[in-house]
Amino acid sequence: MPSINAINRKSRGSTLYPVVVVICYLIQYWLGKYIYFFVPILILALADPMAEFAGRKWKYKPYSIFNNSKTISGSIGFFIIALIISAIGMFYFGNVNPAIMILCAIVIGILTTIGEAVSFKGYDNLVIPLCAVLGLYLFGV
Template sequence: MFEIESIGTLSLQLAVVSLWLGGIILAAEGIYQYTHISSEVVRKIVHIGTGNVILFAWWLEIPAWVAIGASAVAATVALLSYRFEFLPGINSIGRKSLGTFFYAVSIGVLVACFWPVGHPEYAAIGILVMAYGDGLAALIGQHFGKHPYRFWGEKKSVEGSLTMAMGAYFVSILILIDVRGNSWEVWAVSLAIAVLATVLEAFSKLGIDNLTVPLASAGLAFFLSQWF
């Protein structure tokens, strides 16, 4: 009976995650194919939407091996899509980037690091800082960025970077307050995460920020929270 219940629970968990991810990707491709919305906006819809899968994994208590396996599959699909171009709405960005691949890898790495020690909240911080911070920063920067600058050869805008910092800050605060309660340490840790994430996001050559921002944000959140 226990094994049947476990299989049933796991099946339900996978169904919820699969429906969420599949729905986002199909909706994004439909928007790209049948509307005049730019591919960058479509990519950021997927970017933000898929990032929330880490919350499903946390709240539904999906086993680490399942989440890691899913991220490996997603990373493989991302690499194949670059080669065979069967997801144009997600990968058509006008520059060489492995961002989708790095994004999938970062989820697997963070789950592998924080699920076994019983702190999935730090994995959630890493992924959601990237999902909301970078996703909104790109949209704001492209449409409202009036003060451009270059960082290690990458063109950014002050408006986009401020959006990244604010997104990272509020994501971190919401999660840490929920887990640890409201305190000055939580606000200080969130500020440190926001600063680090913004600096790393400014350097996004080949989409490497999709890996560095989640890993560094989660690592810093864990270290500072333990230290305080």
């Protein structure tokens, strides 16, 4: 798996990814709602790479948390994708009032963006989906 581990820092991401897939599967099985699997995993799979891409491409306002370099542009890219995935997921799987859907999508976007910003050494692969699950659960989706 050289392409998965081809990063210049020590990371637990490739180990935690299958663990969080199983955790999300068990949560959706326990709660009986597919949204608890698809939304968290899609946010991790799509928004996390978008943050990396946007952060490298535009490098707008770099900041550091726990000695990890981040950029505002990367965080904004992450937030937008997380917001879109959450809204689409709730539209298809959630059967949620539109006002609640928008509010919940914003909260999930904020929670997962903060989770991505404060995570280090690949732990974002665990933190991001769990933040998404928390957001969905708080709104009773």
